[in-house]
Amino acid sequence: MIARMLRECAQKADVEISGIGIGSTGPVDPIRGEFGDVDFLSGWRGKPLVKDLAQLFQVKVALENDGDAAALAEAGWGAGRNRSRLIYVTIGTGIGGGMVFDGELYRGVEGAHPEIGHQVLDPAGPECSCGFHGCWESLAAGPAMAAWMQTHAPADYPHRDLTAKRICELAQQGDTLARQAIEHETLYLGLGLANLINLFTPDAIVLSGSVMKSSHLFLDGIRAVIARGCRFVPYQKTEIAPASLGQDTNLIGAARVWHYRFADRNR
Numbered sequence: 695m696i697a698r699m700l701r702e703c704a705q706k707a708d709v710e711i712s713g714i715g716i717g718s719t720g721p722v723d724p725i726r727g728e729f730g731d732v733d734f735l736s737g738w739r740g741k742p743l744v745k746d747l748a749q750l751f752q753v754k755v756a757l758e759n760d761g762d763a764a765a766l767a768e769a770g771w772g773a774g775r776n777r778s779r780l781i782y783v784t785i786g787t788g789i790g791g792g793m794v795f796d797g798e799l800y801r802g803v804e805g806a807h808p809e810i811g812h813q814v815l816d817p818a819g820p821e822c823s824c825g826f827h828g829c830w831e832s833l834a835a836g837p838a839m840a841a842w843m844q845t846h847a848p849a850d851y852p853h854r855d856l857t858a859k860r861i862c863e864l865a866q867q868g869d870t871l872a873r874q875a876i877e878h879e880t881l882y883l884g885l886g887l888a889n890l891i892n893l894f895t896p897d898a899i900v901l902s903g904s905v906m907k908s909s910h911l912f913l914d915g916i917r918a919v920i921a922r923g924c925r926f927v928p929y930q931k932t933e934i935a936p937a938s939l940g941q942d943t944n945l946i947g948a949a950r951v952w953h954y955r956f957a958d959r960n961r
């Protein structure tokens with residue numbers, strides 16, 4: 695099916711496929727070009743997608759974790775251009791990201807992708823899918839905002855089953871409880887980002903994901919949290935910027951994966 699979609703896409707655009715880049719939800723093995731236990735791709739574990747597509751299309755194919763792909767996109771063609779040390783963070787249904795230092799994607803042991811969303815901010819916090827309690831993701835991803843509202847809404851609160859997007863809208867309209875939810879969200883976004891700044895002192899952190907579509911509601915507060923606890927590093931020099939490639943970051947990231955692997959120089 696992937697092959698058919700690629701062929702149709704190339705036909706519509708009237709181009710030849712000269713290479714294929716893939717950004718996929720993890721875990722993936724970028725070096726071997728294989729999938730791990732990806733939640734919504736059951737049965738794909740160990741499938742050599744890169745090898746199969748390369749054989750089928752007779753082109754070079756590269757695979758990365760989607761957070762890393764988007765980080766490469768922002769570092770190469772987006773808000774992180776000309777930044778030596780860039781951390782990309784996406785805040786949506788979960789929290790993930792990627793790090794690009796001096797043009798190189800940071801990889802852990804055996805090519806592992808670091809899970810910035812699973813840094814623990816409060817061991818007494820909500821249970822997380824990873825096994826810990828109070829991970830950044832469990833406290834500050836979109837569903838965490840919705841859960842906070844659910845817990846704190848009085849019985850006569852007129853809005854129910856709110857999404858992060860709707861909470862942001864209500865906060866903008868002046869709703870008191872929604873504004874408190876934004877304050878809570880801002881604190882935890884700020885703490886997670888402050889940790890990244892204390893650990894890595896990057897030139898820039900680029901923020902993406904559905905929650906960050908309302909980044910103007912959070913940015914000043916995030917900067918205040920960072921200023922409170924990052925005094926041993928030059929935190930003022932870390933630019934906190936919304937992603938610049940918008941909706942297409944992941945698509946552009948997939949393309950960037952190919953360029954990073956094969957066109958920039960041999961890796």
Ligand SMILES: [Zn+2]
Pocket residue numbers: 811812813822823824825826829831832
């Ligand atoms: Zn976790």
